[in-house]
Amino acid sequence: MERYARGDDAAFGDLHDVMRPRLFGFIRRQVRDDAMAEDLVQQAFLQMHRARGQFIRGAEVVPWAFAIARHLVCDSMRRRRAAAKFTGQIESADDVDERPSTDPGADDLLRAREMAVRLEEEMSRLPDSQRIAFELLKHDGLSLSQAAAVLGITVTAVKMRAHRAYIALRAALGDLEDEGASEP
């Protein structure tokens, strides 16, 4: 981004290649819609492009890019809710394929899949503030200070939210853990 801010047009392609997978993963988990996630990733890069001249020398790109992505996600969710209210339609957020595996020898895979589905369900039940803090730290690999910058809160608040999410998930998924432990 520093190269791009200085006027090297080709640098934006490199920035895109490095940041796109991380941004797409983050946005995809929030909106659960590939097409919308693609659109929002494009929007995020356009915002970064527009802020080219205002980029601070030596500033971190990752928290900034995630903060833009988060802003765009919140904005699009708000629009989606407003549209759903307007049309009277309630969208089903659960687009996970829950069909069991037909492979009779894939017990482990099936259990892992069930666990992933349960995890996703339990994550969706968490308050947004806790879920996003948890995901930024655990899925996206941001540091505490970077996550705090993205969310506009203190490091302590990030720790607290992520810890609460962790406690809630552990309580909700405790039965799966017990099942796994009781198996030979």
Place this chain on the structure above:
Amino acid sequence: MSDDARRTELLDRIRAEPSPTRLQHRVRCLAAAALALAIMVAIFLAFGGVRPGGPPEPGQYLVRPIELMVATWLGAAALSLLAAWQLVGRGPSMLGRRLTWLAGFSALVVVSLVVWKLAVSSEFADMTRRWPHRVGLKCLLLSLALGGWPLAALVFARRRSDVIHPRATGAALGVVAGAATWLFIDLWCPVAYLPHLLLGHVLPIALFATAGASLGRRWIAIART
């Protein structure tokens, strides 16, 4: 659509919508600031320019000592520069300063401007007296005429840059514009009576902060296309 196709589409879109480099952006900001300053000076001169004194009551004439004028102006200038550095600059992060910092520093700047003006003026005889015919409406009017220009220049400089709290950033820019206006009003108005200061000098800063918050939501926040 494949990843490569999306990448190409994005790069094409970016080429079609060029954005200024850092150097170009700085040049534009400096031009906007120079224009705002020129307009402020023109309005200030149209209102009479520097006024060392005036009549507190009919038949009287009170003149501010030059040391008082210089001291209050230099203190206000130092506070304005400090405000610009802390409230317009974003520090080392693209996400800007914390909300509590913006709010706390803005309040501190306004209080310091008033305290400095009163403290220095109280060292000189008769300089904090009440002026019955100067409640502060003229200062309010001149402040409003002056302060919109720096606010517009600051919003231009920071447009589409704040992801986290654009309203607070806009309000902070309003305080900086108000502090810049204070410098002109300080040269123009000889009154250092607290109720007058609150109405004619502080209220405009609050109004610019409110206007800045409103502009912040619309112009400083990033916007989806």
